[in-house]
Amino acid sequence: DARVTQTPRDKVTEMGQEVTMRCQPILGHNTVFWYRQTMMQGLELLAYFRNRAPLDDSGMPKDRFSAEMPDATLATLKIQPSEPRDSAVYFCASGSDIAYEQYFGPGTRLTVT
Amino acid sequence: AQKVTQAQTEISVVEKEDVTLDCVYETRDTTYYLFWYKQPPSGELVFLIRRNSFDEQNEISGRYSWNFQKSTSSFNFTITASQVVDSAVYFCALSDWGAQKLVFGQGTRLTINP
Numbered sequence: 001d002a003r004v005t006q007t008p009r010d011k012v013t014e015m016g017q018e019v020t021m022r023c024q025p026i027l028g029h030n031t032v033f034w035y036r037q038t039m040m041q042g043l044e045l046l047a048y049f050r051n052r053a054p055l056d057d058s059g060m061p062k063d064r065f066s067a068e069m070p071d072a073t074l075a076t077l078k079i080q081p082s083e084p085r086d087s088a089v090y091f092c093a094s095g096s097d098i099a100y101e102q103y104f105g106p107g108t109r110l111t112v113t
Numbered sequence: 114a115q116k117v118t119q120a121q122t123e124i125s126v127v128e129k130e131d132v133t134l135d136c137v138y139e140t141r142d143t144t145y146y147l148f149w150y151k152q153p154p155s156g157e158l159v160f161l162i163r164r165n166s167f168d169e170q171n172e173i174s175g176r177y178s179w180n181f182q183k184s185t186s187s188f189n190f191t192i193t194a195s196q197v198v199d200s201a202v203y204f205c206a207l208s209d210w211g212a213q214k215l216v217f218g219q220g221t222r223l224t225i226n227p
Contacts (some may be wrong), residue, residue: 019176031213043204043217091158091204100146100213104158 002026004105012111018080023092033093119218135192136205144210147188153201
């Protein structure tokens with residue numbers, strides 16, 4: 001049963017600290033997406049990759065967020081420095097050019113105090 | 114710009130009732146995909162269905178059915194004989210043909226009472 005995995009599942013940190021979230025997409029999937037879910041904004045796209053190349057990161061605050069795919073099995077989302085307004089659930093999803101539907105990981109619940 | 118509207122914020126029904134969740138979308142694209150996802154209390158997002166804009170056939174999967182009407186830009190989801198396990202937040206989403214970026218509605222919180 002192939003699944004997207006995300007670590008950590010929960011993260012509590014203080015304002016100003018660096019946060020790194022990791023995602024392992026489903027093997028064979030060539031697209032990876034990062035979404036953020038908050039009560040106010042709902043689910044919004046932050047960034048996405050196809051074949052490890054970043055295609056769109058227009059949803060991310062550029063000064064503090066960065067997303068990378070060091071290899072096909074790992075995607076990372078970093079926040080430096082973190083702020084209380086970054087508190088949210090961050091989802092990673094993967095998909096393919098053939099199937100088009102995206103499969104989501106369990107999410108990382110981030111709390112910045 | 115693409116937009117998805119789920120006008121029903123919350124729905125509460127008694128078990129075994131039928132319930133329909135509404136979804137209206139806006140897009141300038143002639144080809145696109147529509148999706149439904151379920152988010153149970155545990156928090157994960159579970160893929161339910163994908164439809165492409167070429168295919169307006171209704172789809173049924175067990176107690177779930179979907180009605181896609183291009184003329185009214187709607188993609189509604191019906192649960193027949195609802196069960197307590199159907200309680201969740203349901204999201205409708207839209208993506209264009211190429212980029213696959215999902216635009217989500219605000220979600221409908223469905224509560225099935227025993």
